[in-house]
Amino acid sequence: MQILVIEDESKVAQAIRKGLETELYQVTVAATGEEGYFLATTRAFDLIVLDLMLPGRSGLEILTALRQQECQTPVLILTARDAVEDRVEGLDTGADDYVVKPFAFPELLARIRALTRRGRPEQALRLRLADLELDCVTRKVTRERLKIDLTEKEFELLEYLLRHQGHVVSREMLAREVWKVSARATPLDNVIDVHITRLRQKMDAPFKTKLLKTVRGVGFVLKEGVE
Amino acid sequence: MSLKRTSIRFRLILWNSAVLMIILSIVSLGIYFLMKNRLEIMEKSRLDTGYGTVEAVIRNARGDIMDLYHLGQKLLFRVTREGHLAYQTQAWHETEWTKRLEARPFGTYGTLQTAEGSHYWIRKGTIPEYNFNLIYAHDATDAAKSIHSLILILIAGLPGAVILAVVGGYFLAGRALSPVKAITQKAKEITAERLSERLPIPNPKDEIGNLASVFNETLSRLDGSFERLRRFTADASHELRTPLTSIRSVGEVALQRPMDEGSYREAIGSMLEETQRLTRLVDNLLILARSETGKAKLDPRPTNLSTLVGTVVDELRILAEDKQQTLSTRFSSPLAVNVDGATLRLAGSNVLHNAIIYTQKGGHIEVITARTEDRKATIDIIDDGPGIPEAERDKVFERFHRVDKARPRVEGGAGLGLAIARWAVEANDGVIFFLDKERPGTLCRITLPVC
Numbered sequence: 001m002q003i004l005v006i007e008d009e010s011k012v013a014q015a016i017r018k019g020l021e022t023e024l025y026q027v028t029v030a031a032t033g034e035e036g037y038f039l040a041t042t043r044a045f046d047l048i049v050l051d052l053m054l055p056g057r058s059g060l061e062i063l064t065a066l067r068q069q070e071c072q073t074p075v076l077i078l079t080a081r082d083a084v085e086d087r088v089e090g091l092d093t094g095a096d097d098y099v100v101k102p103f104a105f106p107e108l109l110a111r112i113r114a115l116t117r118r119g120r121p122e123q124a125l126r127l128r129l130a131d132l133e134l135d136c137v138t139r140k141v142t143r144e145r146l147k148i149d150l151t152e153k154e155f156e157l158l159e160y161l162l163r164h165q166g167h168v169v170s171r172e173m174l175a176r177e178v179w180k181v182s183a184r185a186t187p188l189d190n191v192i193d194v195h196i197t198r199l200r201q202k203m204d205a206p207f208k209t210k211l212l213k214t215v216r217g218v219g220f221v222l223k224e225g226v227e
Numbered sequence: 228m229s230l231k232r233t234s235i236r237f238r239l240i241l242w243n244s245a246v247l248m249i250i251l252s253i254v255s256l257g258i259y260f261l262m263k264n265r266l267e268i269m270e271k272s273r274l275d276t277g278y279g280t281v282e283a284v285i286r287n288a289r290g291d292i293m294d295l296y297h298l299g300q301k302l303l304f305r306v307t308r309e310g311h312l313a314y315q316t317q318a319w320h321e322t323e324w325t326k327r328l329e330a331r332p333f334g335t336y337g338t339l340q341t342a343e344g345s346h347y348w349i350r351k352g353t354i355p356e357y358n359f360n361l362i363y364a365h366d367a368t369d370a371a372k373s374i375h376s377l378i379l380i381l382i383a384g385l386p387g388a389v390i391l392a393v394v395g396g397y398f399l400a401g402r403a404l405s406p407v408k409a410i411t412q413k414a415k416e417i418t419a420e421r422l423s424e425r426l427p428i429p430n431p432k433d434e435i436g437n438l439a440s441v442f443n444e445t446l447s448r449l450d451g452s453f454e455r456l457r458r459f460t461a462d463a464s465h466e467l468r469t470p471l472t473s474i475r476s477v478g479e480v481a482l483q484r485p486m487d488e489g490s491y492r493e494a495i496g497s498m499l500e501e502t503q504r505l506t507r508l509v510d511n512l513l514i515l516a517r518s519e520t521g522k523a524k525l526d527p528r529p530t531n532l533s534t535l536v537g538t539v540v541d542e543l544r545i546l547a548e549d550k551q552q553t554l555s556t557r558f559s560s561p562l563a564v565n566v567d568g569a570t571l572r573l574a575g576s577n578v579l580h581n582a583i584i585y586t587q588k589g590g591h592i593e594v595i596t597a598r599t600e601d602r603k604a605t606i607d608i609i610d611d612g613p614g615i616p617e618a619e620r621d622k623v624f625e626r627f628h629r630v631d632k633a634r635p636r637v638e639g640g641a642g643l644g645l646a647i648a649r650w651a652v653e654a655n656d657g658v659i660f661f662l663d664k665e666r667p668g669t670l671c672r673i674t675l676p677v678c
Contacts, residue, residue, distance in 0.1 A: 102506050171503075179542065186573060187543075187580040187644070189507075194545045216492070217499025 001116060002044065005029045006036030006062070007051040007078065016049065019105050020112070033057030040066055045073050046116055049108075052079045052090065060093055067094035074115045078103070104170035106219055113167075127162040130224050132203065132211060134162055143207055153178070154199045161212070161222040170219035196220055236404055240396040247392040248385070255381040262377055266370040271336075274348045274365040277302065281363055282354060290357035303347075303364035313359065328362065339364075346371040406435045414442070422450040462627035466508055470501040477501070511643040515626060518650040525567035525654055529678055532604050533558035533596045535568060539575040540594050546583045547592060554583075557595045562604050565678040566655040574651035574659070577644040578608050578671050585669075586612030603674045611668040620661040624649040 003025050007013040010031065017027045028045075030036035033054040040048055040062075048066075052059035063075060074096040079087070090098050097111050127134045133142045139155060141148045150158065156178050161169060175181050175188045196212070204210045213221050281295065281304050288294035292306055292314040300317030305325070307313055319325050324341050328349070337349045345368045352361050406429040417424050425446060426439045481494035540556055547554040582592050595607040615623060622628050627642040652659040657675040664670045 102502070181572075182569070186576055188576075190546055190580075191542060194549045198545075216496025217503065218496070 001046045002026050002028070003047045003049060003112070004036065004039055004043075004045040005049045006033065006040075006054065006059070007049070008032065008054050009051070012051075015105075016108070019109070023109060025112075033059070033062050037062050037065060040071060040073065041069060047112060048073050048075045049112075050075050050077050050095070052077055060090065063090070063093045063095060076108075076111055076115060104172055104218065106168040106170045107173050109167060110164060110169070110173060127159065127165075129162060129165050129211060129222060130209065131207075132162075134159055141203070143203060148203050150199070150202060153195055154202070157195055157199055158203065158222075161220065165222045168215050168219050168221045173219070235407075236397070236400040239400040239403075240393055243396040243400075244389050244392045248389050251385055251388055255385065259374075259377060259381060263374050266374060270348055270365065270367040270370050274336075274350050274363065274367075277304075277365055278350045278352065278361070278363040281306075281361060282352070285354055285357065285359060285361075290359075292359075303366070305362050307360045307362075308358055319364075325364070338367075344368070406430075406439075410435070410439055410442075417446065419453065422446060422453055459626055463512060466627060467505065470505045470508070473501045474498045474505075508643075511647060514647055515643065515650065518647075518654065525570060527565050527567045527655065529563055530566050530568055530571075531560065532562040532564045532566075532606070532675065533560040535566075535571060536575055536594060536596050536606055539572055539579060543576060543579050543583060546580070550583065550586075551589045552583065552586060552592055553590075554592045554594070557593070559597045562596055562598055563678055564604050564655075564675045566657075566675060570651040571655055571657075571675075574648040574655075574673065575606065575608075577648040577651075578659075578673070581644055582608050582610040582612070582669065582671070586610040598677060599674070602677045604677050605675075606673040608671045608673075609664070609668065611666065614664065614667050614669050615661055617663075623661070624659070 001024075003020055005013055005016050005020075005027060007016065007029065008031050013029045013031065017029055020027045028039060028043075030039050033056050036048075036050070036054075037057065039045075050059045050063060054062070059077060059079075063077070066073075066075070075094065077090045077095045077098045078101055079090060079098055080101040087098055087100075096115055099108055099111060125136045127136070131144050134155075135141075136159065141150055141155065141158065157174065160174065160178050171189050171192050174192050175186065179188055179191075181188060196214070200212050204212050209224070211222055211224065213223070215221055281298065281302075284294050284298060285292065285306070295306070295314055295316075298316075302316050303319050303322065303325070305312065305315035305319050324339065324347075328339075335351055337351070339347045339349060341347070345366065348365045348367045350363050350365075352363075353359065354361060406427070409429070410426050413424070413426050417426075425443045428436045428439045428443070430436045431440060477494050477497050481491060486494075537556070537558065540554065544554050579592075579594065586592060590611050592608070592610045595605075595609070597605050597607070599605055619628075624645050626646040628646075649659050652673050652675075655675060657673055659671065659673045662670040662672050
């Protein structure tokens with residue numbers, strides 16, 4: 001899968017490139033708006049990651065020009081300004097999604113995954129990892145065929161983690177997607193940590209293999225085996 | 228030249244002179260007419276007296292005109308009978324214009340001005356018993372001259388007075404405006420760096436003194452906000468520096484000598500944690516910065532306050548449970564308020580989060596919503612923790628303020644939570660404050676207008 005990253009800050013650009021390449025994407029980096037625009041119009045990409053604050057031609061200008069050229073490649077914008085107007089402006093111009101800097105890398109990955117599989121229905125009703133099973137219809141969770149009683153929040157949390165199994169999920173993602181709190185400055189981190197602890201006690205502690213792992217400083221991941 | 232573009236001094240003089248000129252003109256006209264009237268009445272009464280005397284003499288003498296001789300020859304009169312001259316004085320006879328009088332028709336009274344500039348008042352009458360016609364003239368030249376010189380004085384005096392007014396006004400306006408000059412001079416010297424300076428107040432009771440004190444009050448407020456800004460910048464830099472220091476030292480120590488993979492992971496994880504703290508701090512600062520510039524956009528809509536508070540309580544309940552605290556609620560429902568839900572939730576969760584953090588394990592926290600008699604909705608968040616000293620109750624809402632400076636930073640606590648809560652409440656037209664509580668603990672009350 002081909003991704004074009006238009007970002008002038010070389011450290012950020014290289015970090016994104018490395019991170020994406022680890023996830024087996026093929027990455028091309030453009031350091032200026034002009035270069036990015038040229039690449040985007042001459043080569044085919046599956047996704048464009050576009051920084052809004054670029055020297056010379058701004059990200060929004062490039063986005064406008066691309067959309068005028070009937071270029072339908074999904075665009076994910078990176079912005080340092082998280083004011084609602086800025087985000088709305090980006091989305092109105094034709095961006096498909098946005099991530100506010102400084103972003104958590106797992107979040108960037110999750111959004112890229114979501115954008116690149118867009119159009120394909122991916123709403124499995126039964127989620128599974130090793131011997132852990134979650135049924136979205138009956139809202140039943142079992143492990144080794146044993147029923148696990150979860151509160152509503154714990155169920156939603158587990159469902160989200162299962163849908164992103166194998167990928168690290170940050171607290172910001174959980175706050176927004178599970179708690180539906182869009183403001184970035186709420187004291188939810190502690191709440192999330194306590195819920196994770198309880199979830200772990202119910203679905204991991206009684207069993208031999210541990211599935212829910214904490215990645216220090218980043219977030220949580222649900223996967224089999226050790227790091 | 229438009230009047231508005233000239234100096235106040237010039238305009239003052241102009242107005243002053245114009246008003247003076249109008250007043251002087253009115254007074255002059257008044258004096259002129261008054262004097263003229265007085266003189267005319269006087270001259271007329273003299274004429275009448277003279278005429279009456281002649282008439283009385285004729286009557287006393289029973290028509291013998293020879294008695295008139297005793298009146299002297301200086302008087303001006305002539306007596307005729309049936310068109311024939313009966314008697315005239317020497318003066319009448321010698322005066323040139325009297326000859327022309329017969330040709331001039333006039334009533335009882337008349338006036339006459341000779342070529343030499345003399346004025347005469349004339350009265351004509353008959354004495355029917357003796358069939359006499361009498362013409363009497365009175366020399367009113369002096370009175371006419373008086374009026375004439377009065378006119379001259381008034382006309383000549385007017386420009387003089389105006390010139391005096393202009394010169395006087397120039398100096399007076401200069402004097403009156405000299406404090407303005409001093410204030411202007413001082414105001415020029417006051418810059419953002421020298422806001423502690425104040426304008427001179429020459430006389431606090433007059434208008435200019437008043438203006439200067441108003442300016443000084445504004446300067447005080449500006450000085451205050453600049454001071455707060457300076458302190459805020461200093462505090463913010465300090466708070467930002469702390470996680471930066473951690474990141475740097477953890478990174479530097481990790482690179483000091485080769486370590487195993489686990490230790491590297493540990494170091495990087497620790498650095499990332501600090502980065503998150505930094506991010507949260509910057510996010511909070513952004514919220515406050517935006518609140519100050521009034522740029523935050525709110526979307527107020529009718530909301531059931533109890534439902535909103537309930538959501539916040541449910542969200543944070545797990546933290547209280549984790550500390551074995553009891554978190555009880557008492558909601559008055561429905562409680563309709565017109566608020567921006569997201570902002571108010573931020574306020575509620577910040578206050579409740581604080582209560583949970585600062586209350587000891589096993590403590591008790593209660594959240595109550597109610598409606599007061601004066602159409603206000605209240606949220607009370609009560610805990611039985613250590614409480615806040617009375618002197619600190621306002622200060623805790625200031626940015627970066629911590630009651631106990633020695634206390635270790637709790638999760639996410641840079642001392643911005645309550646500052647954000649206050650902004651969030653006030654942006655929704657509410658008030659937030661700490662109340663006295665009988666037993667130890669804290670009672671935080673948020674009041675909002677009911678819709």
